[in-house]
Amino acid sequence: MPATRTFLSALAIAAIGASGLAFSSSADAHGIWFAQRAKQIALIYGVGADDLEMTKRLPLVESLTAYDADYQPIKAAARVAGPIVLVDVDAQPTLVAAVMPYGVWSRVGDGEFEKKTLAEMPNATVSTKNVKYAVSIQGPLSKPIPALPGHGLQIIPAGPIPDKLGTPLTYRVLYNGKALAGARVINDMVNDPDAKEQMTAADGTVTLPVRNQGLNVVRAVYDGPTDQPTLYKQIEHTATLAFTLAHAPE
């Protein structure tokens, strides 16, 4: 990451921490995903109907990438348009993807989460680094979606996207590019965020009915091992896969 971006990220995390923004005991439910706003691709932060302040968090975004039909990168850039973050691409993408580290948060017992590391809160019972990932399918898939660079946790469809809601669809959850058992998955983090989470099987798969004849945002969460045990006890990875089903002709 460029030094400037690292500095901006640190500033953004500090600002979010200082303002007490949105990190509560339920913060693990929040994620990032892509959705259409005024016919443009937008990057959203929130959960359920909470479409939260993304522009403020934009400096945290570590990577924003688009991919063509052969999954080769296409130049993509974020553009702030009022309160919304849009994605400008140089060519029509098949996928767009983003990674947003969300800092280290700790708490003692049932207390409030604070933006502190384990070193700063040595008696913390929970101390977690958070990373959010998002992938959106924007065009027809001619081949399976590969593991994308930088996406520690990723959801991929294991078969064709169906035409109709209610049709079962198998997803595979990848952790560092490999199938992951025990990831917690729900099939609609926008319209059914409190659904009972389903666990992926040994081969990393879980099969769920496609919930919406429109935007679907599938979410997977995995509490992975720490890579800096003096600073946090775990890394919470939250990944989304967004895709849409077309509505009937009008």
Next chain:
Amino acid sequence: MKKTLTLLFCLSTLGGLSNAALAHGITKPQHGGVVQMNGETLFELVVNPAGVSLYVLDEDEPVNAAAMTAKLSISAGGKKTDVTMVPAKGNQFVAKGLKLAKDANVSVLVIDKATQSRYGTTFTIK
């Protein structure tokens, strides 16, 4: 009447994605080509011996091609080619001399130069 090459276009087998929606007003080809809708934006791709044309309607209104850019990203046989189209009359963009191979995946991106708004879709040629 222009002689149009006999090319069959179809939606992807994964046509359930957003590109397949038929929505507003005009949804049929106006120039002998093949249409893809994305929301209320209609893209019509026409292939003829002289090259490839693209016509764009936004909510049934022809866009002003001169105020926009258009690019085709063509994937075929493991090769990718980007082609910048040239604004022509009205809502038409042209790529003179361009040939499209069977099974090519043709992604279209039109950008409004004033607002930077993007409008796109994907055609698969059979």
